[in-house]
Amino acid sequence: MQAANTNAAEAGATAEFVTVFVGETMFGLAINRVHDVFIPAGVTPVPLSPPEIVGLLNLRGRVVTAVCLRRRLGLPPSDTEGNKMAIGLEQGGETFALVVDGVGEVLKLGVDTHEAVPINLDARWRDLALGVHRLDGRLLVILDVDALLAFGGERRGSVAA
Numbered sequence: 001m002q003a004a005n006t007n008a009a010e011a012g013a014t015a016e017f018v019t020v021f022v023g024e025t026m027f028g029l030a031i032n033r034v035h036d037v038f039i040p041a042g043v044t045p046v047p048l049s050p051p052e053i054v055g056l057l058n059l060r061g062r063v064v065t066a067v068c069l070r071r072r073l074g075l076p077p078s079d080t081e082g083n084k085m086a087i088g089l090e091q092g093g094e095t096f097a098l099v100v101d102g103v104g105e106v107l108k109l110g111v112d113t114h115e116a117v118p119i120n121l122d123a124r125w126r127d128l129a130l131g132v133h134r135l136d137g138r139l140l141v142i143l144d145v146d147a148l149l150a151f152g153g154e155r156r157g158s159v160a161a
Contacts, residue, residue: 013110013111014108014109014110014111015030015108015109016030016031016032016106016107016108016109017029017031017106017107017109017140017142018031018034018037018087018103018104018106019103019104019105019106019107019140020069020087020098020100020101020102020103020104021100021101021102021104022069022070022073022075022100022101023070023075023078025141026104026138026139026140026141027069027100027140027142027143028107028133028140028141028142028143029087029089029098029142029143029145030142030145031106033089033090033145034087034088034089035088035089035090035095036059036086036088037085037086037087037088037103038059038085038088038097039083039084039085039086040054040057040066040084040097040099041057042057042058043055043056043057043066044057050151051071052067052071052151053065053067053068054066054067054068054099057097059088059095059097064088064095064096064097065094065095065096065097066086066096066097066099067096067097067098067099067149068099069098069099069100069148070099070100070101072128072148073124073125074122074124078101084101085099085100085101085102086098086099086100087100087103089145089149091145091146091149096149098148107133107135107140109133109135113133113135114131114132114133115131115132115133115134116131116132117129117130117131117132118132121141125141127147128143128144128147128148129141129142129143130142130143130144
């Protein structure tokens with residue numbers, strides 16, 4: 001009897017995601033990880049930083065590391081110089097700004113549309129994704145914020161484990 005109740009609860013379970021765009025590709029970030037949505041301004045480059053790091057910026061008095069999602073996913077530079085948006089994320093007590101091409105809406109999705117990471121998903125994305133949702137002819141790739149913000153030794157350590 002209890003197993004039936006658990007399955008019914010799982011069937012009705014939903015999760016909320018903030019959608020972001022890199023080009024035409026739509027990604028989802030768990031809403032509980034998102035703290036701010038803003039336009040990045042006054043970014044100061046950091047010499048010798050990994051290529052994904054755009055630089056540092058000031059967000060309400062805090063120094064924030066700006067990370068380019070396009071570069072993090074191994075995508076080519078954008079052809080257009082449109083306004084970029086940023087998503088404020090926290091990881092290990094640090095604040096990061098994830099720079100994206102655009103921000104969409106908040107989607108509340110059930111487990112019925114969720115699927116595991118497809119084996120044919122680009123290898124550069126596979127380790128950064130938690131799964132996908134198929135939505136009216138579009139694919140929403142759910143990003144793992146912890147993996148996305150793991151750089152250098154942190155990332156190698158998690159892969160080796």
